[in-house]
Amino acid sequence: MDSQDVQADLKHVLFTKEQIQTRVAELAAQIDADYQDRDVLLVGVLKGAVMVMADLSRALHSHVTMDWMAVSSYGSGTQSSGVVRILKDLETDLMGKHVLIVEDIIDSGLTLSWLRANLMSRGPASVEICTLLRKPDAAKVEIDVKYVGYEIPNEFVVGYGLDFAEKYRNLDFIGTLAPHIYE
Ligand code: 5GP
Ligand code: MG
Ligand code: MG
Numbered sequence: 001m002d003s004q005d006v007q008a009d010l011k012h013v014l015f016t017k018e019q020i021q022t023r024v025a026e027l028a029a030q031i032d033a034d035y036q037d038r039d040v041l042l043v044g045v046l047k048g049a050v051m052v053m054a055d056l057s058r059a060l061h062s063h064v065t066m067d068w069m070a071v072s073s074y075g076s077g078t079q080s081s082g083v084v085r086i087l088k089d090l091e092t093d094l095m096g097k098h099v100l101i102v103e104d105i106i107d108s109g110l111t112l113s114w115l116r117a118n119l120m121s122r123g124p125a126s127v128e129i130c131t132l133l134r135k136p137d138a139a140k141v142e143i144d145v146k147y148v149g150y151e152i153p154n155e156f157v158v159g160y161g162l163d164f165a166e167k168y169r170n171l172d173f174i175g176t177l178a179p180h181i182y183e
Pocket of ligand 1: 157
């Protein structure tokens with residue numbers, strides 16, 4: 001039974017399911033107000049953004065379309081290097097579109113600054129970013145993030161799309177791991 005008890009792997013809960021739902025609805029209201037009658041293409045970054053994309057898109061009242069990208073950052077260990085490889089590209093032509101990148105978390109910001117430049121080069125009308133979480137190191141990179149759910153401390157978090165070794169993505173809350181899991 002112990003190996004099945006996901007809760008026992010966690011140190012503490014940072015944001016409950018209810019808190020996340022409330023915050024995502026607030027972000028959606030802001031996005032609705034900003035885009036008004038312009039159609040938006042939501043670009044989700046796999047796999048972490050699956051949960052936030054599902055909830056954010058359902059909380060929006062504007063017309064949206066959705067597409068997905070998968071990227072991998074080259075880097076040593078847990079540090080992102082800013083060198084990014086596209087594992088799965090968009091199916092949508094971005095020419096003239098209002099693009100909103102949907103992300104789970106920004107840590108160094110290197111992945112997203114590369115991604116934004118890449119999408120900008122495809123001729124969209126605009127590219128903005130929405131992330132549920134942002135860590136303090138993101139401030140070191142010149143990147144304008146229009147919608148941020150929560151600023152969080154420099155701790156490794158899991159749940160609500162975020163993984164550790166591909167696990168914990170299915171949690172409906174966000175928490176930190178107990179040290180015995182990664183030590
Ligand atoms: P960066 O902004 O450093 O280029 O990379 C961000 C990516 O690193 C995220 O999309 C996510 O995959 C991973 N990441 C950064 N911080 C965390 C964290 O606290 N927890 C998890 N699960 N992934 C993280
Ligand atoms: Mg991500
Ligand atoms: Mg990951």
